Amino acid sequence: MSDTFGRRLREHRHTAGLTMEQLAERSGVSARAISDMERERSVAPQRRTVQALAEALDLAETERPGFLAAARAGRSKGTAGVPAGCCALPRPVPDFTGRDRELARLTRVASAAEPAPVAAPVVTVSGTAGVGKTTLAVQAAHLLGTAFTGGTLFVDLRGMDARPAGAGETLARLLSALGVRDDEIPGDETDRAGTYRELLHRRRVLVVFDNVADESQIRPLLPGSGPALTIITSRRLLAGLEGVHRLNLTQLPAGDAATLLRRIIGDREPDVVAEVADLCGRLPLALRIAGNRLMSRPQWTLRHLADRLSDERRRLDQLIAGDLRIAAAFSLSYTQLSPPARRLFRRLSLAPGPDFDARLAGTLDPADPEGIEDALDELVELSLLQAHVDGRYRFHNLIRLFARERLAEEEPAAERVRR
Template identity: 85%
Template sequence: MSDTFGRRLRNQRHAARLTMEQLAERSGVSARAISDMERERSRAPQRRTVQALAEALALPEAEQPAFLAAARAGRPRARATVPTGRCALPRPVPDFTGRNRELAQLTRVAAAAQPASTAAPVVTVSGTAGAGKTTLAVQAAHALGTAFTGGTLFVDLRGMDARPPDATETLARLLNALGVQDGAIPADGTGRAGMYRELLHRRRVLVVLDNVADEAQVRPLLPGPGPSLTVITSRRLLAGLEGVHRVNLTQLPAEDAATLLRRIIGDREPDAVGEVAELCGRLPLALRIAGNRLMSRPRWTVRHLADRLSDERRRLDQLIAGDLRIAAAFSLSYTQLSPPARRLFRRLSLAPVTDFDARQAGSLDPADPGSIEDALDELVELSLLQAHVDGRYRFHNLIRLFARERLTEEEPAMERDTAAASLAG
C-alpha cells in the first residue's frame, strides 16, 4: 500500500533534516498547516501548497510526481451533484408574485458564472424584514438550479440569533455537503476556506447564504475564480463587501401587491383587496399574513379586514397569523441596534411628515447631536430606514408604527412630549 501524503511529507522532511518551523520558513506554508498535513488532519492541500513544499524540500525531479499524486489522492472525490439534506434548498412559494426586475438581474449574473480567471459572481439581496429576500433567493435558485451541474446549496446563517454560526462552522457544513468527509475537513478556518474555494474553482455550484448577520460572517465564504454563483440575503446592506452585485428589495408595486393577495385568497372584492394591500404597506410578509388570516376565517370579508387594519393603533396587532407576526419580524432588527440608534428610531416616529433630514432627526436627541449621523447610518444599514433623495430619510409605514409602539412602551410620557416639542420647534 502506498504512503499517504502525510507520511510522505513527514518522511521527506526528516530526510532533509528540517524541523517544521524550518520547512515553514522555506516554503511559506505555516508550521501549523504542515503539522495538520503530517498528522492527516488536513488531507487535501492545494496544488500550489504541495508544489511549494516540494521545492522547499528540494525533492529530486523524479520523486515529485509521486509526491504530488499522494496529495491528489487525499482530495475529496465529488459525490452526486445533489447536495446532502443538510444544505437542501427549501421549497419555493407556489404563489410567488412580482420581482421580475430582480429575477432578471439574478439571471444575468448567473449567466456570467463561467470558468474564468476573475472571481465568481456574488449577489447580495438586502431589504427590511418581510420584504421577501429569502423567498426571492429560493425562487431564483429553483429556476436557475438546472444550469448549476455541481448542485445547489442553501444555508441559513441565522443572522438575527444571539450567537449566529461563524464562518468556520458554516464552511464545515458546506464542505460536507460538497462531498468532503468529516475527517478530511481542515481544523482551522483558513484551511477550510481554501479547500472550499478550491472545490468551487472546479465545480458549477449555486450557493445561497441566507439571513447573514454581517460581513465577517460571510467574507470567508466568498468564492475565488470559477463557475459558481453565490447569493447572499441579509437585512443589512453589507456595504463592506467589495465587488458584489447588489439587489435591494423594497415594497411591491401596487399591482403586484394586490395580485399576491388575490393569489392567496382568490378573486374577490377587488376594491377592498387593493385597500388591504396598501394598509399592509405592500410588504410581502404583511400581505401573506393578511391573506392567511382571511383564509383561516372564511366568514370574514376582505372589507372587514380592511376596516380592522384602518386603525393605526391596532394595525400591527391585526397582522398576526399563527406563528407569523409582522411586529416580531421588525423586533429582531430592532434588538440589533445600539442604544442611541434605538432611541432615535423610536423618536423618529414622532415626525409629522413622511420624510426628514439629519437636522430634523438631530432635534430629537439634543443631548448628543454628534451621534445622529452615525445612528441614521445604523438604521439605514439594518434596513429600518430608507435613505431617500438629497440626504433625506423615510420610514416604511409599518415600521413607523412599530417605532411608535416602542416609543410608547419604552419612554415615559414626559420624555415623549419633550421630544415632540423639540421636533415641532
Template identity: 90%
Template sequence: MSDTFGRRLREQRHTAGLTMEQLAERSGVSARAISDMERERSVAPQRRTVQALAEALALPAAEQPAFLAAARAGRARTTATVPAGCCALPRPIPDFTGRGRELAQLTRVANAAQPAPAVAPVVTVSGTAGTGKTTLAVQAAHLLGAAFTGGSLFVDLRGMDARPPGADETLARLLSALGVRDDEIPEDGTDRAGMFRELLHHRRVLAVFDNVADESQVRPLLPGPGPSLTVITSRRLLAGLEGVHRLHLTQLPSEDAATLLRRIIGDREPGATGEVAELCGRLPLALRIAGNRLMSRPQWTVRHLADRLSDERRRLDQLIAGDLRIAAAFSLSYTQLSPQARRLFRRLSLAPVADFDAGLAGALDPVDPDGIEDALDELVESSLLQAHVDGRYRFHNLIRLFARERLAEEEPAAGHGRSA
C-alpha cells in the same frame, strides 16, 4: 485500487527519484499542492498544473496521455451534484408574485458565471424584514438550478440570533455537503476556506447564504475563480463586501401587491383587496399574514379586515397569523441596534412629515447631537430607515408604527401628547 491521478503522480515522482520539494522546485507547483494531490485531498488540478508536473517529471511522450487523462477524470468527479439532503434548498412558494426585475438581474449574473480564471459572481439581496429576500433567493435558485450541474446549497446563517454561527462552523457544513469526509476537514478556518474555494474552482454550484449577520460571517465563504454563483440575503446592506452585485428590496408595486393578495385569498372584493394591500404597506410578509388570516377565518369579509387595519393604533396587532407576526420581525432588527440608534429610531416616529433630514432628527433626539449622523447611518445599514436624495430619510409606514409602539412602551413621557 483505482488508477487515480494522485496515485499516478506519486508513482511517477518515485520513479523519477524526486522528493516533493524537488518536484515543486522543478515544476513551480508548491510542495503543499503536490502533497494534497498525492493524498487526493485535491482531485481536480488545473490543466496547466498537470502539464507543468508532466514536464518536470520528464514523462515519456507515450505516458503523458494516461497521466493527463487521470487528471481529467478527477475533474469530472468534482462536477458531481451535491448529495441529496445536504444543505438542500427550501421549497419554493407556489404563489410567488412580482420581483421580475430582480429575477432578471439574478438570471443575467448567473448566465455570466464563467470557468476560472473568471471570478465567481456574488449577489447580495438586502432589505428590511418582510420584503421577501429569502423567498426571492429560493425562487431564483429553483429557477436557475438546472444550469448549475454541481448542485445547489442553502445555509441559514441565523443572522438575527444572539450568537449566529461563525464562518468556521459553516465551512465545515459546506465541505461535508460537498463530500469531504469529517476526518479530512481541516481544523484551521483559513484552510477550510481554501479547501472550499478549491472545490468550487471547477464545480458549477449555486450557493445561497441566507439571513447573514454581517460581512465577517460570510466573507470566508465567498468563492474565488470558477463557474459558481453565490447569493447572500441579509437585512443589512453589507456595504463592506467588495466586488458584489447588489439588489435592495423594498415594498412591492401596488399592482403586484394586490395580485399577491388575490393569489392567496382568491378573486373577491377587488376594491377592499387593494385597500388591504396598501394598508399592509405592500410588504410581502404583511400581505401573506393578512391573506392567511382571511383564509383561516372564512366568515370574515375582506372589507372587515380592511376596517380593522385602518386603525393605526391596532394595525400591527391585526397583522398576526399563527407564528407569523410583523412586529416580531421588526423587533429582531431593533434589538440589534446600539442604544443611541434605538433611541433615535423611537424619537423619529414623532416626525411631523413623511421624510426628514439630520437636522430634524437632531431636534427630536438632542441627547447626543454629534452622534446623529452615525445613528442615522446605522438605521439605514440595518434597513430600518430608507435613505433618499439630498440627505433625507423616510420610514416604511409599518416600521413607523412599530417605532411609535416602542416609544410608547419605553419612553411614554416622550410620546405624550403626540398625534395618533
C-alpha cells in the same frame, strides 16, 4: 451481494431481521436517513454514520470491508454534485409574485459565471424584514438551479440570532455537502475556507447564504474564481463587501401587491383588495399574514379586515397569523441596534410628514447631536430607515408604527408629547 451501499444496507437489515425503526434505535441514525440511504436518495453517507450502522447490524468482520467500501464509493460519486438532503433548498412558495426585474438581474449575473480565472459572481439581496429576500433567493435558485450542474446549496446563517452561525461550522457543513469526508475536513477555519474555494474553483455550484449577520461572518465563505454563483440575503446592506452585485428590495409595486393578495385569498371583493394591500404597506410578509388570517376566518369579509387594519393604533396587532407576526420580524432588527440608534429610531416616529433630514432628527433627539449622522447610518444599514433623495430619510409606514409602539412602551413621556 449487490454493489451499491443502499442495496447492501437493505439486505443486511433484512438479514438481521430489523425494521428501519429498530435499526434507527440501535444505531442512533434516524429512520428517515436510513430510508433515504436504502432508496439511494442519499448516496454519500458519512463515515461515522456507516460505522454506527455496521455496529448496529452486528456485521461479521468479513462483511464490514465491503460495506464500508460501498459507502466510500457512494461518497466518491457524490462529489460531482450535492448529496440529497445536504443543505437542500427550501421549497419555493407557489404564489410567488412580481420581482421580474430582480429575477432578470440574477439571471444575467448567473449567465456570467464562467470557469477560472474569472471571479465567481456574488449577489447581495438586502432589505427590511418581511420584504421577501429569502423568498426571492429561493425562487431564483430553483429557476437557475438546472444550469448549475454541481448542485445547489442553501445555508441559513441565523444572522438575527444571539449566536449567529460561525464561519468555521458553516464551512464544515458545506464541505461535507460537497462530498468531503469528515476525516478530510481541515480543523482550521482558514484551511477550510481554502478547501472550499478550491472546490468551487472547478465546480458549477449555486450557493445561497440566507440571513447573514454582517461582513465578518460572510467573508470567509465567499468563493474565489470559478463558475459558481453565490447569493447572499441580509437585512444589512453589507456595504463593506467589495466587488459584489447588489439588489436592494423595497415594497412591492401596487399591482403586484394586489395580485399577491388575490393569489392567497382568491377572487373576492376586488374593490377592497388594493386598499388592504396599501394598509399592509405592500410588504410581502404583511400581505401573507393578512391573507392567511382572512383564509383562516371564513366568516370574515375583506372589508371587515380592512376596517380593522385602518386603525393605526391596532394595525400591527392585526398582522398576526399563527407564528407569523410582523412586529416580531421588526423587533429582531431593533434589538441589533446600538442604544443611541434605538433611541433615535423611537424618536423619529414623532417626525411630521413623510420624510425628514438630519437636522430635524437632531431636534427630536437632542441628547447626542454629534452622533445623529452615525445613528442614521446605522438605521439605514439595518434597513430600518430608507435613505431618500437630497439627504432626506423616510420610514416604511409599518416600521414607523413599530417605532411609535417602542416609543410608547419605552419612553411614555416622549409619547405624550406626540399626543
